[in-house]
Amino acid sequence: MLSAQAVPVVRATLPAVGASLNTITERFYQRMFEERPELLRHLFNRANQVNGAQREALAGSVAAFATLLVERPDERPDERSDAILSRIAHKHVSLGITADKYTLVGRHLLAAVAEVLGDAVTPQVAAAWDEVYWLMANSLIAMEARLYAQASVQDGDVWRQMDIAERHQESPDAVSLVLRRPDARPATAFQPGQYVSVRVELPDGGHQIRQYSLSTAPGHKTWRITVKREKSADGTALDGEVSSWLHAHARPGRTLEVSLPAGDLVLPDADTPLLLASAGIGITPMLSMLDHLALTSSTRPVTVIHADRTPADHVHRDEQAELIDRLLGATLHLWYENNADQHPALNVSPGRATLDNLTLPEDTTAYLCGPLPFMRAVRGDLLRKGLHPSAVHYEVFGPDLWLSK
Template sequence: MLTPQSEEIVRATLPAVGGALGEIAPLFYRKMFAAHPELERDLFNRGNQRQGEQQKALASSIAAFATLQLEPDPARQDLVLSRIAHKHASLGITPEQYRIVHQHLFEAIAEVLGDAVTPEVAAAWDEVYWLMAETLIAMEKGLYGGAGVEVGDVWRTVRVAARRLESADTVSLVLTSPDGEPLPAFLPGQYLSVGVTLPDGARQIRQYSLCSAPSEGSWRITVKRVLAAELADGVVAPAGEVSNFVYDNVFEGDDLRVTLPFGDVVLPPEGDAPLLLASAGIGCTPVIGMLNHLADTEDRRAISVLHADRSAASHAHRRELAELVERLPSASLHRWYEDLGARRPVDVVHAGRVDLSEVALEPGTQAFLCGPLPFMLAVRDALVAREVPAENIHYEVFGPTTWTGAFA
């Protein structure tokens, strides 16, 4: 908790600092990357930097954490920090990097706000930063310890044992240990990071959900090729650097650098609560992993599986999804495609977007969502309208954590 003096100062200055974060964050990254170009080249997502998404994420995280110190909500704070800690652990972040961030962030704050940053104001916001940083450092230390590794030592070399097309633009890779030993266990719903060295020499990192069953002793991920696309107002979404590199260049027998699995949106280790698993697009991958686990353990609870996609042709793991649901005696499958092609709507395949009005929801349902943020917000609102408690709705977002306030 903040000291009373710092809390008073943060409360008084939060509007000014929060309002300036949009200017502070880009300046901070420019300063940090000028002093540490290796961080931009080898750690941070260059695509998110170019689009400004990482800058928004930093501003969102700082503002959210500061607000939570003034209006305590332990559950909300644990959720926000747990997501960040798992993401950091999947990158191998170390305490030293928090000191680097602190130096350049506070230089940027002082430059943007000028004389408004008195010694007292600087000390109060310094307290906010280190309260957040030290909490994350402790959480990450616990995650590293739980994985049985030293702080930051999460990277491993694996070998691609199999590669299979899951749709025209997605490919799954089965990863094994080069020495033949089983890979470490993971929880259904977790992800790992993949690091590749691109033609310009930069090492870029992205996260991919594990879609295999934990019992297999190998890991399987699915990578979707992302082409450049023109959005509204002439904005161009860039091609995916890592996804396209993996899709075009990684094949059976190749070695790949990955991290140990992390992520906190996972199936409970035990329990019989009814489940709703909803995904859209490539967000199907953690759901496939969860279903593989449920099928392997012969789970008999009520399970509703929902998936939305552009078309049947673009639906990665389409056949596997149906086969897994078939293996579960109390599971039902509902699919929505924006384009049905020549197909007619049937009981389990619908035209358009997800509609929960005819999906049965058992009392006590635990819902897990993964996909684009607008999709998850729509499903979440529909579930709340059906009286599913907000604390029973769990979600996974890949990319910068600008979503921290989206589910408040």
């Protein structure tokens, strides 16, 4: 918890710091990469540095955490900030981040605050925000240590070699890769909805890492990921440099560097109703959940909604329908922005997804994955239908910008 002397200082300076956080985080990354350029080359997502998404996500998480601290300063931060920090901790574990990195980050982040705010950062202000940072950092360090321990690995020891056993073209822009261990033993267990990181060496010698959901249930001897080739709106190559590399080079017989599974959007055992809502490539964690439900002969009521551009862009379309057919009480509702009339299934609608005509039990638990506008719209529909905010869970592919918007 924040010290008594820090609370009024953080409360008084939070508006100024919050208003400048995007500038502060931009300067933070500049400083850190000037000292440690290899971090940008081999660890951080270069595309997210170019488009500013990583800076925006960091600013949003710091602001949200600091706000929680000053609203209820007498509570331990990890008792009420799990929603903010858990996603970050899982992402860090999938990258192999270790506790020593937090000293480097803290030094440059607090220096950036001082540079941007200038004389307003008195020694008292600097000390108070140092407390905020280390409360957040120590909570993350503790979470990440628990995740490493649960995986029975040393901190940071998450990278493994996986062979590509199969490759399938799922749509014009998406391929699935079946991965197996080189020793043919069963792949590491995971929870339905989790993801792995894939690290590749690019032509310039840099290593880049991206996360891909595991798109089948646990219990198989292999893993499967589905990779959509990313295309940037402005035509730059950076946005899709890993997905493009995988589309061009990932073939059966090749070996990839893949992390242990991570991610906090997981399907717990229960018997309450479910809503699985996805758009585009966001279908992949939902497929893992559906596969798990089918393999375990679940009788939970399940409502599945999926939105896509066209039926041809809908990856794993037939597989999704087959899994739902295997579940008693499961229903599928589809929306296509274009060519909806080309899909013969029931419950196909043109345009964007809406829950207006769906009736959901009040004890429904919802899982969302897809573009942020889609998830915000679906979450709003769910809250209007009476679901409690704690019953709505989501996964973001890339930096979590939910808190920063």
